[in-house]
Amino acid sequence: MSTAAPSATAARGLQVRHATGFWFVATAFLTLMAFGTVPTPLWPIYQVRDHFGATTVTIAFAVMVVGAASSFLLLGHLSDRLGRRRIIAPALLVGILSAAVLAVWPALPGLIVGRILTGVAIGLMASTATAYLTDLYHEAKPEQLGSPVPGLVATAANLGGLALGPLVAGALAQWAPAPVHTAYIVFGGLMALLLLLVLASPETVDTELTDEARPVRFALRPGGGTAFAAAAAVGFFAFAVMGLFSSLGAIIVRGQLGITSYFVAGLAPFIAFAASAVAQLALGRLTQGVVLKVGTLLFPIGLALTALSLYRPTLWLILTAAALAGAGAGLLFKSAVTQTVIAADPASRAGVLAAFFVVAYFGLGLPSIAFSLVIQHLALxxxxxxxxxxxxxxTVVAVGVALRSNLRSYRNQ
Known part of the structure; x- marks a missing residue:
């Protein structure tokens, strides 16, 4: 997959370029993921202005999943064949186009089109950037083969980006002019700058392979099927709670607490995603089994407190619930990504990650849509x-399967 080892003199220069490219790609990954959650604190504005119900808001959020799933399925594997930059550059271009659509066409049709484009951009970015970070880190530091750092940075950029989106958009909506335009313009400009930086990063895939030598789209290591299926299920449930806070979190804060601040409305989803990133950074070097168990403990506690916060609606309880649920989801997601990478054939890493992200992103959208439909007929x-x-x-069932299927693989890494 990677280019041949350079001479000793050139290696030092390449090492600097690969190390710099690593952080360029991580920043681009984080920014695009943040853009994906920019509308979160803006949903109450759309709801009041256009008379959206909870289901309309959830669907407007979740159509991103349609774009992401389509992109993952059709295009997510292509960086294994065409190169990482050739997929990440179009991802940023589509993200810029999405920002333009959302900024100039704030009506519901424009919101739907823009969100689908956002999903396409994320589908191109997520699996490719995860694989690209692994490649760049190993090229920069070949003596640290098997290091957890690229996986940790990838998952932190993924979920950390999702955390920053609501916080930045909420602050801009609260204190900057044109709340349904400004955030999209800011993120569009950032993505344009990052596009130039990514294009300056080194490629890590040998694009000159013959057709016979090219990797297959989806290939697992022998015996990796159960491990992959369990990891995908864990990713689905981890993202389900993130989808709830992203789609309805701001509306619940506004409706239950009567808080009209757009910045505060973005705090619950920010806390959920930020806690997921912090938990990964704090516990990321523990064994996968321990991380899975801690995540499995925190996840239901956070969900239980989320339900309790509806009976005792105070901001501190809602934010505590979001932090615990987010931390648990983040640990589960990190473990699921790591298990997916382990289960994948190295030559098909991006394709296998793309399949994993399809399942995870369905978790981001479908359960939230189901929840919004249920609360139309039952009490919240x-x-x-x-x-x-x-x-x-x-989650408990999926983690149980993951632990049984993959503990031996973890010990052998």
């Missing part, structure tokens, strides 16, 4: 209890 509080119970039980 018991619906949240049922939602929390289903996600908790599903």
């Amino acid at each position: 509080r018991p619906s949240m209890i049922g939602f929390a119970a289903v996600l908790s039980v599903g």
